[in-house]
Amino acid sequence: MADLGYPYKRLNVPKEWLPINGKLPSEALAKLSCGGTGWFDVNHCGGFVFACNVMYDDARKAGITLKAVSEGYRSYARQEALFYDRYSDRPTGRKPEITRYFNGGKWYLKVGKSPSATPGYSPHGWGVAQDFDVNNGDVFTWLRANAPKYGLYLQGPPAYLATGPNPEYEPWHWQLSEPLNPTRLVKRRWRQFKELL
Numbered sequence: 001m002a003d004l005g006y007p008y009k010r011l012n013v014p015k016e017w018l019p020i021n022g023k024l025p026s027e028a029l030a031k032l033s034c035g036g037t038g039w040f041d042v043n044h045c046g047g048f049v050f051a052c053n054v055m056y057d058d059a060r061k062a063g064i065t066l067k068a069v070s071e072g073y074r075s076y077a078r079q080e081a082l083f084y085d086r087y088s089d090r091p092t093g094r095k096p097e098i099t100r101y102f103n104g105g106k107w108y109l110k111v112g113k114s115p116s117a118t119p120g121y122s123p124h125g126w127g128v129a130q131d132f133d134v135n136n137g138d139v140f141t142w143l144r145a146n147a148p149k150y151g152l153y154l155q156g157p158p159a160y161l162a163t164g165p166n167p168e169y170e171p172w173h174w175q176l177s178e179p180l181n182p183t184r185l186v187k188r189r190w191r192q193f194k195e196l197l
């Protein structure tokens, strides 16, 4: 079987988005077909919600059901609570430590916890990310082959460190890379959608 690779790309948000992470007004949010909510914006082809929902519909046609395992959009307060649950200001002794800088200090990922973004910087706080159930290999294979058509990517490759698998790798987490630049496929489908209204 051809190697699909692990499509990943960094998230490029405009500078003016930085202060609004986790603080989106309810009118900027809408429901995702897979579950949860995300960023919706009619001026950008429906934002993450439309891209993710078009992807959901196409996956269904291919016999794949995308199921969310998180809320999608996450408020600042929720991200902060997650962060304090997972990180401690005391080193764990793990090598290498997984660290974040927050509130003027250095924080260390507790052993047995999954990494999460620093509050204020999570793609979930802008409503441009969702976590899918990828326990079914067919789902993960479909995402790797198709998600980029909708502008969705992993955050990074499943790199192996000298100490073992990269703990920052999250195969379930897919995010919009260029929120203000929808892909051609999404633009086309948005135009068709508007014609139906």
Ligand SMILES: [Zn+2]
Residues within 6 Å of the ligand: 070, 124, 129, 130, 131, 172, 173, 174
């Ligand atoms: Zn995530």
